[in-house]
Amino acid sequence: MSPQELRLGVDPASGVPPFEQVRDAIRAQVESGVLEPGFRLPPVRTLAASLDLAANTVARSYKELEALGVVETRGRAGTFVAGRRVERSVRAAAASYVDTARTLGLSDAAALEAVRRALAAG
Numbered sequence: 001m002s003p004q005e006l007r008l009g010v011d012p013a014s015g016v017p018p019f020e021q022v023r024d025a026i027r028a029q030v031e032s033g034v035l036e037p038g039f040r041l042p043p044v045r046t047l048a049a050s051l052d053l054a055a056n057t058v059a060r061s062y063k064e065l066e067a068l069g070v071v072e073t074r075g076r077a078g079t080f081v082a083g084r085r086v087e088r089s090v091r092a093a094a095a096s097y098v099d100t101a102r103t104l105g106l107s108d109a110a111a112l113e114a115v116r117r118a119l120a121a122g
Contacts (some may be wrong), residue, residue, distance in 0.1 A: 004039050010051050018053055022061040030070050030081050037083040041071060044079075 008025050010018045029035045041047070041062070048058040062079050065071045069089030072082045101111035 004035055006035065006039075006041060006047075008047070008051060010053060018051075019057045019060040019064070022047075022051070022053075022058060023064050026061065026065060027068070027070050035081050037081050039081040041079045041081070 006026070006029065008022060010021050012018075014021065016024075026035070026041070042050070044058045044062060045055050047053075048055040051058070062071060062073070066073055066079075069082055071079050073079045097115070098111065101114070106114070
């Protein structure tokens with residue numbers, strides 16, 4: 001067994017939808033370094049069965065993680081933690097936000113405050 005291990009749990013009593021719980025837990029483990037680039041995630045159906053979720057729920061989590069650049073799907077080979085793509089995706093999102101904020105005429109201070117409020121709310 002690999003020294004890296006995916007550790008997930010879903011709280012059915014939580015107000016957070018299960019796909020978000022799975023997505024956020026995997027993302028947090030990638031960002032913290034628990035799951036390193038190249039780590040192969042379990043197949044959708046395997047993870048769904050272990051968490052007692054529908055396969056579509058896990059598939060949605062994986063799809064959103066792929067859109068964020070956290071994982072990459074290699075066809076039948078599976079889904080793997082991406083390398084530096086996470087950092088690139090964050091930089092691209094930040095650059096896009098800055099462009100939008102400036103187009104709207106926001107000052108840097110107002111744009112940063114909007115991000116702080118969004119982070120506090122999330």
